[in-house]
Amino acid sequence: MLVTYDGIVVGRREIGENSCFLDILTDEQGIIEATAHGAKKLNSSLHGSAGLFSYATFCLSKNRERYTVNSAKPKRSFHELGSDIEKLALGSYFAQAVKFCTPQEQAQDSLVRFFAIALYEAETAQTSARLSCVRSAFELRFSCMLGYRPDLRGCCNCGGFEHEDMFFLPDSGEIFCGDCFDRSYGGRYYVLTPEILSAMRNIVYAQLNRAFRFPLSDSGAALLEKITENYFLTRTERTFTALEYFKGIRQPVIIDKK
Ligand SMILES: [Zn+2]
Structure with missing residues (x-):
């Protein structure tokens, strides 16, 4: 049986000298593992589409439960990510996160588009603080897509x-205003400045193509990153080796003093 899906390569494992297994993120089937025969040969028609973060239309043949890549038509490659080690590490974290959190053989709404936007925003980020914002937007919006949408509409x-x-309570995903918040509250909470709350609202409620676009000071970006990491990792109940690596190599965000 032949099937055609738009997808992004989020994982790749070598098999022998010339071939590889690809983990392809699709909206229709979640993550698909497919064999790409000969993809490592330079003259292979699959060569350009079998790289990590390659976004392509994949024509696959399905035999029993196994997929093989027949052909692929590239749509976009995020190869610029590979020229910046921080961006590459962040993209790898995104890939690990979707691989872990996306069920196999289950339709996903707009996940490929979301992932493509996240890679694009990471690829084109100009500053370290902006990269932090991209990461935060990924963590918080992806949490929403997984069913963990915080309620940021109001106190x-x-x-x-x-x-x-x-005051943002990550465990319940609720916010309280300064008048209503019980200051003796013993659980975890974060104090949100207006600009951070506004950024979080944008991430959660804006249309997908605007979710990564918001203004934020460098100090705001540094705090937002802590909040969204905590929120995402608590919800997914795990940590990611690629995230630890990203945090280990990254340049500290210089905090602007205003
Ligand atoms: Zn209130």
């Missing part, structure tokens, strides 16, 4: 939309 007690300090 969960009085409904207040804005306050100098808003």
